[in-house]
Amino acid sequence: MSKQTIRQFFNQFPDDDVCLQHLFNVRYGDNHECPKCGKAGKWPRLKGHKAFSCQWCGHHIHPMAGTIYEGSTTPLQLWFYAMFLFTKSRNGVSAKELERQLGVTYKTAWRIGHKIREHMARVDGEEPLGGCGEVVQVDETYVGGYKRGAQGGKGKAIVMGMLENGGDVITAVIPRRDRKNMIGQIEKNILDGSEIHTDTAQPYKVLRDHEEYTHLTVDHSISEYVGDNGQTTNAIEGFFSQLKRTIQGTHVWVSPKHLAKYAKEAEFIYNRRQNQGAILHDLLTCFPKG
């Protein structure tokens, strides 16, 4: 599935009514069994309301409830279009850009952007990586630029990345670059039996004697990027470069509080790199089922 064009997008979602019907269809579907009267049947749109009603007992269903759209006065088509914009840009979408493209206030644009990132994190899920015979690259990096004059790691946040060769990536923002946090994330997100590739940073050394993992390292201090057994952290470093380009190039300033959301956005997009059409499709269809 390739990415949708803008023309295809507006053909599929010409107005708010079509968008609301789409949301009802993916969450409840035709012939949905009424939670009140228990009968399955048609759910015609309730005139003048963002709701549908049971053909038998008239019970109302509001498809926006329980989704990121709940309580929003922004038209649904604009939300969908904002998601479309996220699929179009390699380096993310700034609140300023959303403000301009959607014609909403900066505050609304900012909120929509973050709601969509939260949604991405939920849709992506956190299935653990690796397993027997699988290789997972692990690395961590400082991401910042939000504190003027910050030196080295000071005032920056640390993102850890775990990437299964040929598979998915998982990110986690950690408070400290130490064994407890780093090994804790590895044990939480990487299945037993995996082969783990890291650089020679001190906190990873304990993995050498770990019962559940095989551990191979590359020594960047001697400019080694692929070790004797093919071990490397090149792919996870590439992912970090992309994340930093997005943050520095598009958002300029990211507070540590929100960094995790930007990392999850990058993760969601990366995990659909082989099937770019899935980016918009998943965003528009993966909602809690009614």
Ligand SMILES: [Zn+2]
């Ligand atoms: Zn009913």
